[in-house]
Amino acid sequence: MTETTIFRGLSAFPLTPANAEGVVDTEAFARMLDRLVAAGVDSIAVLGSTGTYAYLxxxxxxxxxxxxxxxxxxRVPLIAGIGxxxxxxxxxxARDAERQGADGLLLAxxxxxxxxxxxxxxxxxxxxAASGLPICIYNNPGTTHFSFTPELIARLSALRNIASIKMPLPANGDFEGEIxxxxxxxxxxxxxxxxxxWGxxxxxxAGADAWYSVVAGLLPGPALRLTRAAMAGRQAAAQAADTAFEPLWSLFRAHGSLRVMYLIAEQLGLRHGAPPLPIQPLPGSVGKxxxxxxRSVG
Structure with a gap:
């Protein structure tokens, strides 16, 4: 397994089901993960922001x-968040993840x-230096409140094991120029x-190598359809898949993707625990x- 295959295509970020005390429900988590493997995602990233790593x-x-x-x-590459x-x-x-058998690391x-x-x-x-596993830079100013300069990204790319970067959406929408x-x-x-x-x-x-996806953690099939179409350059099909997702993207933007993911899991009949306090569940009106x-996603 190469660094290229680990950080390419659709990477699914599942929830980490846990109780109010932060104890992980491993049986429920296993069910979520098995769905992703069966769907054929390109990698699975656990303990990312959607996996509530900061609360565990x-x-x-x-x-x-x-x-x-x-x-x-x-069966698929496994990326472990180590922020x-x-x-x-x-x-x-990092050492724990390597010893346990992860394939790559995600660091914010x-x-x-x-x-x-x-x-x-x-x-x-x-x-x-702590492990031999390839690392993905997690550039997420919305949660870390840190902004990577282009100079820092270039400097980091020269380090041993730095293999990928997970970028936020460009403010000006110029994906081609940024890539x-x-x-x-x-x-x-x-x-x-x-x-x-939603980007x-x-x-x-525009030529990105990977989609580090929140929604794929629970809806891998529709996310794969979008990914495969876009990476093959089938613009009409990719845009059609994106349009089907738009009602969900609107909810993500309005309420935060993590909160909405708990409602999706509930709709799917998955045991998901509850958002870690102080994050509160969304009201029933949003569930509707x-x-x-x-239904739009299908």
Missing amino acids: DRPERSRALATAIEVIAG AMRTSWVEEL PVSYTPLTQDEVFHHFEAAS RALRSSCGSGMSIGYSGD AAPALL AVEEAL
């Missing part, structure tokens, strides 16, 4: 990862005190992917809108 302690993160490794059993406040904790999580620069560009560089440098600039500064070996599900179709049509959006 190290033992529960380890239990979740152990469950994923047992269920997936090498944490302290660099030493990230190093420990989690912070309380705002971080400088140099501090984030050294944070990633330490993570890169071209990143390939120029980081080299052709760096995989470039996007999150922000998946234009990102993939989710039901209608799922």
Whole structure:
């Protein structure tokens, strides 16, 4: 399994079902993961933002990862989120993931005190040295409140094991220009992917290597249809799939994708736990809108 195959195509980000005390429901989690493998996603990323990694302690993160490794059993690449406040904790999580059998790592620069560009560089440098697994840079300013400069991304791309970047949607909508600039500064070996599900179709049509997808964590079939069409350059089919998703994208933008994912899981009859406090479940009126959006997706 190469770094190229790990960070390419549709990467599904499932919820991590847990109770109010943050104890992972491994049976429910296994069921979610098995659905994704059966659907044929290109990779599964556990303990990302949708997997509520920031709300789980190290033992529960380890239990979740152990469950994923047992269920997936090498059938698709498994990416493990290792974001944490302290660099030493990230190093420990990287070593844990490698020892347990993950195929790749996802790292966001989690912070309380705002971080400088140099501090984030050294944070990633330490993570890169802690294990031999390839790392995806998690560029998610919406949750970390840290913005990677193009210079920092280029600098990080030269580190051992840095293999991919998960980008937010460009404010100006210029996917082609951003991808071209990143390939120029980081080299052709760096995989470039996007999150922000409502931008998946234009990102993939513009030449992105991967869609790091929230919705694929529960709706892998429709997400795969969009991915395959866009990566094959079938613009009309990709746009049709994106249009079917639009009612759901609207809910994601209005309420936050994580909250909506719990309602999707409920509609699908999956045991999903509840959002970790202080995040509150959405009201029933939104559940009705989710039901209608799922009918649009088919």
